[in-house]
Amino acid sequence: MFALVRKIIFRTILAVVLITLLVLGVALFYPEKILCLDSGKVTADVIVVLGGGDHERPQRAAELFKAHAAPRILITGEGDDEINRQLLLKAGVPANVIEIESKSRTTKENAEFSVKRFSAEKIHSAILVTSWYHSRRALRTFEHFGKELKFYSRPSYYAFDADDWKKLGIQKRMRLEFLKLPGYWIRYGVNPF
Numbered sequence: 001m002f003a004l005v006r007k008i009i010f011r012t013i014l015a016v017v018l019i020t021l022l023v024l025g026v027a028l029f030y031p032e033k034i035l036c037l038d039s040g041k042v043t044a045d046v047i048v049v050l051g052g053g054d055h056e057r058p059q060r061a062a063e064l065f066k067a068h069a070a071p072r073i074l075i076t077g078e079g080d081d082e083i084n085r086q087l088l089l090k091a092g093v094p095a096n097v098i099e100i101e102s103k104s105r106t107t108k109e110n111a112e113f114s115v116k117r118f119s120a121e122k123i124h125s126a127i128l129v130t131s132w133y134h135s136r137r138a139l140r141t142f143e144h145f146g147k148e149l150k151f152y153s154r155p156s157y158y159a160f161d162a163d164d165w166k167k168l169g170i171q172k173r174m175r176l177e178f179l180k181l182p183g184y185w186i187r188y189g190v191n192p193f
Contacts, residue, residue, distance in 0.1 A: 024056040031174045036132040037139050039152035044070045044125035046118070049084055050110050050138055051077020054168070056158035058084045061129045062091035063152055069127055071156065075118070076101040076110045107134070107141050107180075108188055115146035123151040132157050133174045134148060137181055144190045 042067040047070045049061045061073055075084045081102045088098055098193060101117060104110045118126065128151055135155040142151045165177045184190040 012045045029168075031178070032132065035134075035136050035174060035177050036155060036160075037153045038132075038155060039127075041153045042069065042127060042154070044127045044150070044152060045123045046070050046125075047073045047127045047129055048110075048114055048142075049073060049075045050107070050128065050130040050134070051075070051080050051084065051089075051104075052134070052159060053086055053156065055083060056156040057082070057131065058087035058090060060154065060156040062088055062093050063125060064129065065093050065097070069154070072097045072099065072182070074099045074101060074114060074126075076104055076114050078102050078105050086114050107138055108145070108190075110138070110183070111142045111145040115149065118146065118149055123149070124154070127152045130155055131173070132160055133170065137177060137184060137190070139183060140192050141188075141190050144152050144188065160174050 032107065047061050047064055049057050058075075065073060073088060075081050075088070075098065077084075081100050085098055085100060091097060101110075101113050104113045119122075126136070126142070126149065128138050128142060130153075132155040135153045135165070139151055139153040142149075159168045159170040160163065165174065181192040185192055
C-alpha cells in the first residue's frame with residue numbers, strides 16, 4: 001500500500017515538473033502565446049486606452065474607433081493621459097468622444113477606477129487597448145474587478161516581431177509581465193487563465 005502511494009506521489013510530482021517545464025519553454029520561446037489575448041472583431045460601449053507602452057495604444061484605439069467598435073474612448077492612467085489624448089485627436093478622433101481618468105497608476109487601479117465609472121454610467125461592455133504583452137493581465141484584471149461587465153481585448157501589435165523585442169526594449173517588459181501575472185494572482189486574486 002505504501003509503495004502504491006509513493007508511486008502516485010512520484011508520478012504527480014513528475015507530471016507537475018514536466019508541465020512547468022513545458023510552460024516555461026513556451027514562455028521563453030513563444031511569449032506571445034501566453035501574454036497576448038485578442039478578442040477579435042467586437043463592438044462595445046466604450047474603448048479603454050490603458051496608459052503606458054510607447055504611445056502606440058492611442059493609434060490602435062483610433063483605428064478601432066474609426067471601425068465603429070465603440071462610440072467613445074476612455075483614457076486611463078496618470079502621466080501620459082494628455083499625450084494619449086493629443087495622439088487620439090491627431091489621429092482624427094473627435095474631442096467630444098474622449099474622456100480621461102487620470103488618477104490610476106497601475107493596471108489594478110485602471111480596472112478599479114474604470115469599473116466604478118462604468119457602473120455609474122450604466123456601461124455594460126468595454127474594449128481594452130494595451131500593448132500585446134500586457135493584454136492578458138489587463139483583461140483578467142478588468143474581468144476580476146468588473147465581474148458584472150463584459151470586457152474584450154484588442155491589443156496593439158507594436159514590436160510583436162521577435163526581431164524587435166531586444167531592439168525596442170520589449171524583452172524586458174515581457175519578462176516583467178511573467179512576474180506580474182503570478183504577482184497579481186497572489187496579491188489580488190486575479191487568475192491569469
